[in-house]
Amino acid sequence: MTTQTGDDLAQQALADATQNQHVTPAALNAADPDDLAQTLTSLQNIIERNANELDRIKEQLKAQREGLQSVFENDEELSDVQDQATAITQKVKERKSKLQASQQVNQLKAKVAELLEQKKEIEEALNNHLLNLYQITGTKTFDTSTGEQREFEVRASIKGKKLLKNE
Numbered sequence: 001m002t003t004q005t006g007d008d009l010a011q012q013a014l015a016d017a018t019q020n021q022h023v024t025p026a027a028l029n030a031a032d033p034d035d036l037a038q039t040l041t042s043l044q045n046i047i048e049r050n051a052n053e054l055d056r057i058k059e060q061l062k063a064q065r066e067g068l069q070s071v072f073e074n075d076e077e078l079s080d081v082q083d084q085a086t087a088i089t090q091k092v093k094e095r096k097s098k099l100q101a102s103q104q105v106n107q108l109k110a111k112v113a114e115l116l117e118q119k120k121e122i123e124e125a126l127n128n129h130l131l132n133l134y135q136i137t138g139t140k141t142f143d144t145s146t147g148e149q150r151e152f153e154v155r156a157s158i159k160g161k162k163l164l165k166n167e
Helices: 006-020 025-030 033-073 076-100 103-137
Strands: 141-143 149-151
């Protein structure tokens, strides 16, 4: 019978725990107390080594990330290009601002607003007429003067509450 080292026992305990999801208290109690103590000591040593290795890797990651960030922060060409991009972005904003204030843009905006209002009025009237047509005929189509047939949908929507003033 060969004598196992503490590390061997810890590895075996870990293997058993992996297979059984955990080592049962009964299995631990059945083990020789000296073997159990040696197993726990070895297990603690393995845990400590792994924790120390994890800490070491985390420090290396931190240093590598800082180095990577430093490369980007200290690159003169990148800095110059970023400054140029910022300047161009500022010029774009200034130009858009000047255009927004121009007479031509204001006239176009006013025309767009006027057309949107006309569109809204016509859509409301058309919806009412189409609803009347649907109520009379029960169909969701109508014939045009060119002989085409156009289809429409009937929809209902609820509007927000209007507060009535009590006078």
